[in-house]
Amino acid sequence: MIKTLKAEGGIKMGEMLKVKNLHVSVEGRKVLEDINFSMDYGEIAVLFGPNGAGKTTFIMTLMGFPKYKIEKGKIIFKGVDVTHMDVSERAKLGMGLSFQRPPVVRGVSLRKLLKIVGNGKTDEEILQYAEKLNLTNHLDRDVNDGFSGGEVKRAELLQLLMQKPELVFIDEPESGVDLENIVLIGEMTNQLLGRGQRIKDPKKSAIIITHTGYILDYINADKGYILLNGKLQCRGNPRDILSEIKKNGYRRCFTCQ
Amino acid sequence: MPVSKKYIKDIQDRAKKAIDKPALYGEDIDLKQFQKHIERGKIESLELLPELAKEAALMAGVDVEEKERSGSYVQMDHSVVYKKLSKLYEGKVELMSTNEAVETYDWLEDYFWRIVQPDTDKYTAQVALNPTHGYFIRILPGQKLDYPLQTCLMIAEGYISQNVHNIVIVEEGAELHIITGCTLSKSDAVGIHLGISEFYVKKGGKLFFTMIHNWAENFYVRPRTAVMVEEDGVYVNNYALLKPVKSIQSSPVVYLKGDRASARFNTVIYGLKDSYIDLGSKIVFEGKETKGESLARTIADHKSVIYSRGDLIAKTQDYCMGRLDCRGIIFSNDASIYAIPQLISYGADRADLSHEASIGPISEEQVEYLMSRGMTKDEATSLITSGFLNLDIPFLPEIIDKHIKEVIQITSKESL
Numbered sequence: 181m182i183k184t185l186k187a188e189g190g191i192k193m194g195e196m197l198k199v200k201n202l203h204v205s206v207e208g209r210k211v212l213e214d215i216n217f218s219m220d221y222g223e224i225a226v227l228f229g230p231n232g233a234g235k236t237t238f239i240m241t242l243m244g245f246p247k248y249k250i251e252k253g254k255i256i257f258k259g260v261d262v263t264h265m266d267v268s269e270r271a272k273l274g275m276g277l278s279f280q281r282p283p284v285v286r287g288v289s290l291r292k293l294l295k296i297v298g299n300g301k302t303d304e305e306i307l308q309y310a311e312k313l314n315l316t317n318h319l320d321r322d323v324n325d326g327f328s329g330g331e332v333k334r335a336e337l338l339q340l341l342m343q344k345p346e347l348v349f350i351d352e353p354e355s356g357v358d359l360e361n362i363v364l365i366g367e368m369t370n371q372l373l374g375r376g377q378r379i380k381d382p383k384k385s386a387i388i389i390t391h392t393g394y395i396l397d398y399i400n401a402d403k404g405y406i407l408l409n410g411k412l413q414c415r416g417n418p419r420d421i422l423s424e425i426k427k428n429g430y431r432r433c434f435t436c437q
Numbered sequence: 438m439p440v441s442k443k444y445i446k447d448i449q450d451r452a453k454k455a456i457d458k459p460a461l462y463g464e465d466i467d468l469k470q471f472q473k474h475i476e477r478g479k480i481e482s483l484e485l486l487p488e489l490a491k492e493a494a495l496m497a498g499v500d501v502e503e504k505e506r507s508g509s510y511v512q513m514d515h516s517v518v519y520k521k522l523s524k525l526y527e528g529k530v531e532l533m534s535t536n537e538a539v540e541t542y543d544w545l546e547d548y549f550w551r552i553v554q555p556d557t558d559k560y561t562a563q564v565a566l567n568p569t570h571g572y573f574i575r576i577l578p579g580q581k582l583d584y585p586l587q588t589c590l591m592i593a594e595g596y597i598s599q600n601v602h603n604i605v606i607v608e609e610g611a612e613l614h615i616i617t618g619c620t621l622s623k624s625d626a627v628g629i630h631l632g633i634s635e636f637y638v639k640k641g642g643k644l645f646f647t648m649i650h651n652w653a654e655n656f657y658v659r660p661r662t663a664v665m666v667e668e669d670g671v672y673v674n675n676y677a678l679l680k681p682v683k684s685i686q687s688s689p690v691v692y693l694k695g696d697r698a699s700a701r702f703n704t705v706i707y708g709l710k711d712s713y714i715d716l717g718s719k720i721v722f723e724g725k726e727t728k729g730e731s732l733a734r735t736i737a738d739h740k741s742v743i744y745s746r747g748d749l750i751a752k753t754q755d756y757c758m759g760r761l762d763c764r765g766i767i768f769s770n771d772a773s774i775y776a777i778p779q780l781i782s783y784g785a786d787r788a789d790l791s792h793e794a795s796i797g798p799i800s801e802e803q804v805e806y807l808m809s810r811g812m813t814k815d816e817a818t819s820l821i822t823s824g825f826l827n828l829d830i831p832f833l834p835e836i837i838d839k840h841i842k843e844v845i846q847i848t849s850k851e852s853l
Contacts, residue, residue, distance in 0.1 A: 243809055246805070266808065267805055267809050268808040268809075268811060268812060268814065268817075271808065271810060276809070276810075277809050279809075282806055283800060283802045283803045285803050285806070285807070285824055286824055287824025287825055287826070287827035287828075288821070288824035288827070293810070297810045297811065299811075322824075343811060
């Protein structure tokens with residue numbers, strides 16, 4: 181069932197993130213308009229939408245990157261108003277982001293970065309996670325230097341597994357990744373979100389941007405949203421939304437008010 | 438048998454003609470102000486160095502415990518105060534003062550003032566006329582030591598000119614690591630360090646030379662270095678300057694004489710306070726299939742001025758390959774960097790020479806990326822800066838690595 185989204189008010193129990201009346205511009209251009217959004221602890225939301233709709237802008241704004249300017253509105257995370265906090269403060273509070281195209285950091289090995297991010301993780305623990313993600317040969321290479329599409333995604337996941345955020349933003353986990361790696365990325369994302377076979381941490385949440393929806397075969401998403409022209413348009417079962425998009429594209433969304 | 442008197446006289450005659458000759462680059466220094474001569478007594482162990490001297494030695498990468506060193510040579514002002522070679526390596530390597538070597542070996546004529554000329558400028562002339570030691574190291578054919586040899590050229594008093602002449606000979610198929618620290622234990626001293634270095638790497642030999650400079654605000658430095666590499670020989674030069682200096686000017690030159698000889702420079706420069714730094718590297722490709730690379734990372738802070746030069750000069754008609762990679766970051770509006778790469782081909786129609794030079798800020802994108810992992814802006818900037826300066830210099834003592842990080846932390850905070 182896909183519903184038209186209405187503005188929500190008030191803060192309820194179990195709510196991890198609340199976005200109220202959010203307006204965002206990038207380099208002077210309005211990108212997001214009047215976004216109202218909320219999610220509970222332990223919820224996984226999937227964000228659909230055509231290219232240029234504002235999906236990446238939405239998660240980059242939530243994470244606090246200064247290029248994404250909040251013109252109006254509020255972001256409440258775990259009951260704290262983070263609207264004016266910088267990226268680092270939000271990360272410390274429990275947000276984390278998997279970049280679609282992360283920069284290369286020359287002279288800094290992946291191992292060194294993991295140690296800093298892991299803050300107290302032993303070399304063995306780092307190695308264990310790196311083994312699971314087939315990245316042991318990358319530990320002594322400069323961060324992201326010459327990494328393939330799949331290696332970038334796995335290295336991002338590895339960093340997040342060290343960082344242990346409570347709310348994770350994942351930008352197109354399947355882009356540039358072959359099928360074999362999608363399975364691995366799916367499994368490890370579940371582990372990151374505490375949905376692995378052994379570990380259960382029902383408090384972790386995620387917002388995942390996807391174009392193809394392949395990742396939904398591996399991750400049990402709770403809700404789906406469509407972002408169109410900078411506005412959140414619909415909410416519903418992510419699989420229903422995906423099959424609607426596959427059948428009709430986003431045409432019907434434009435007429436759905 | 439000593440080097441012949443005639444040869445020495447000839448060198449000195451040539452030097453006398455250049456005694457007032459300014460160098461091509463850098464401020465012209467009046468050497469007459471540095472007239473003091475100071476002799477020091479010998480010490481039994483590096484642990485017995487006076488506290489300030491010990492600290493200065495540490496900051497220049499000297500391992501005073503000598504745990505991971507095959508031997509040590511320490512000179513303070515105008516005296517050799519300590520010289521020790523592990524018994525394990527006796528008969529494999531020779532270590533003595535160059536003055537002593539000149540008195541011992543007549544064949545030294547083939548190496549002494551052969552690739553650095555005494556009449557190059559007033560600084561080479563000064564060393565030729567008033568030499569005050571320097572080290573002579575020769576590793577015998579096919580030999581290899583387990584640990585580096587360390588040398589330390591220290592100045593502990595003002596108004597002196599330390600005129601050292603270093604000679605290193607790596608015989609055929611031998612391999613040697615040298616860590617040398619040039620350092621000042623009296624931080625307000627006005628003075629000058631002049632260093633002539635002539636290194637010879639013979640067929641199939643390898644020389645890894647790491648130099649750490651630890652100077653201060655009132656101190657001048659004018660090293661003159663040349664290296665000759667024969668067939669299949671390898672020369673690697675690591676250099677770090679992370680402390681202020683009044684002015685330093687140097688441009689070591691490597692002649693890749695033999696076929697398939699190779700050279701690499703890794704240079705890390707942090708310009709602080711009013712430092713005037715003019716440092717370069719020159720690689721001359723003479724043999725066929727020779728290869729050379731020069732990497733420099735410079736940061737200019739405060740009111741420092743840095744000239745970062747790099748010259749690749751191809752003279753062979755066969756294939757050779759050279760690459761320059763010179764990057765800079767400016768941390769202060771009062772600092773300047775001149776990156777001057779130069780490629781020269783003398784009819785070398787098969788030479789492949791290239792350069793990449795850049796001066797740019799620390800990338801905001803990288804800072805934000807690391808901040809999203811929970812680092813503060815300061816922490817992210819420090820990590821990126823230390824990565825920028827990280828050229829993976831082998832055998833770099835931990836204390837130097839730590840010191841680099843400390844300098845970065847302090848200065849990158851200031852620059853934000």
